Amino acid sequence: MNFLDDNYLTFNDQDWNSRIQKEPFPITLDQLPIKISDAQKQAYLFISTYISIQYQHWAKQQKHIDEYLTKQHSHHTYIIGLAGGVAVGKTTTATLLKSYLTQLLQTDNIKIVSTDNFLLSNAKLHEKGLMERKGFPESYDIKALLHFLNQVKLGKKNIQVPIYSHQTYDVSPDTSRQMTSPSVLILEGINVLERTPSETVTITDFLNHSLYIDAPETMAIKWYWNRVSRLYEKAKEDETSYFKRFSALTREEFEQVAMQTWDRINRPNLKQYISPTKNRANMIISKGLNHQIEQIHIKKY
Template identity: 40%
Template sequence: MKNTYSPYFEFDRTSWALSRDLPSLTISEEEFEKLKGLNEKIAIEEVSEVYLPLARLIHVYVTAFMQLQSKMNSFLSVPGTKAPFVIGIAGSVSVGKSTTARLLQTLLSHWPEHPKVDLVTTDGFLYPNRVLEAKGIMNKKGFPESYDINKLMHFISSVKSGEPALEAPLYSHFTYDVLNDRTQLVDRPDILIVEGINVLQVNTREPFFVSDFFDFSIYIDADETNIRKWYIERFLLLRDSAFQDPRSYFHKYAALSEEEAINTAAKIWQDINAKNLHENILPTKERAKMIIKKGSDHMIDKVLLRK
């Protein structure tokens, strides 16, 4: 007999949108436009039908986590050090991780039990370009070996230990490099969202992984043909905007014709991003607590929650 067991509860968009016991949280059209990605043509209904039920579910996890933490401190007779609930968000380049992270940050901060929600991206933990060039792996930016894992592990373990006033490095997609003169202050948040393509990555040479510090994890999924299309669309939009600035790292692409730009983006996708997706990102999908599947229009059409 064929084994039909699945480790996930599976919801289509309609059944997920019918989740009960939802708070009356709203965001304005203007705020929504600021939160969504450059080329994500999604309607504000995505908030009420998908992200609000998701935020409500995470709220259930967070309140249970807080109660357990309090009881554990009491049981062990240890000082009540406040540790944040940590959420990891993974997935391919151009799949919409940043939009999901920003929407969740906004919605989760509405609850009085956990109003302080910080968002950190792992881009800031990439090695600076000069180091990548010295290592000869500039063409592997975004691959696991391009990150300063020790620095990332120290940061997230310090956050999880409840240490105050920590600094997270920042990254500029404009200059395509880690910023030397700016950092992000992370000071004992109630919830910390960590967003990055490889946050669910494991390394068999190390005893601990970044994901060991996660209390909830989400993988944003989509068919590769759609992600490739979104990547090329975003490249074209940037060619006509950010790339036009002479200070941009990618200014060299500003003068490309549309056909040249499409071909260039397709080659970058094939040589770098698709390779990273298959070798490092996609294999981590089943490690997530939740998988969110997007359709061709960037709209979420399926949610899988680990049992």
């Protein structure tokens, strides 16, 4: 037996299909952010129904506690952490979960924030000699990220969130987003389940539920290439793109650059820092070919 078999219950397509075939979809699924098969729609419904049951119990518990403490007006935000390696589909899954949960929880107050927004700017990474460590723990402004989560939990308005763009490959120097603490926050990023030894608190202290998207590295590399090759193509007509510098290279030459980047930066990060956080997640989503969810593992405790 291994940790996964001992500590998690495992479900596959038969489980979620048999469960859901008994009843029609309780929500409309014609306006999802990406096209997915009916079987995959059912997998996401299985995940989001599980989260919505947990959320509803949590919300009731908060209400009862507030009544007991006579603090009816306290604010509560339910934070879902979504972790996994580079390009496994965290951003896309977050938008899908938001669509499902908006309907299941009957709220339009669900927001998504990526920890990418809290990366140090390229200027700072250069200054600190960390350009080859982008995505590693030391490349984030972890204090700012923890402060942001604290503000969310305290129900603050006008919370400033920096903006990161894959296209400019940097944090935007002069724009940020203003956010009011939502009912549900989906926090997605490679480091969501990582420890923060330099701080007294850690990201997981703020999470009510956590998911880890797992996939064989060979597939993640393919999905990474899908994303960066699109950025490379788009850069041909976009002066502002970081990827413009590669326009003189052929597609094959650029593919070599991308694969070397993976080998030098994303692979060591995956092995050393990201994968070891998998067993901390409440739920592990195992993906296979074409981003298909093959198994869902739910922690027994």
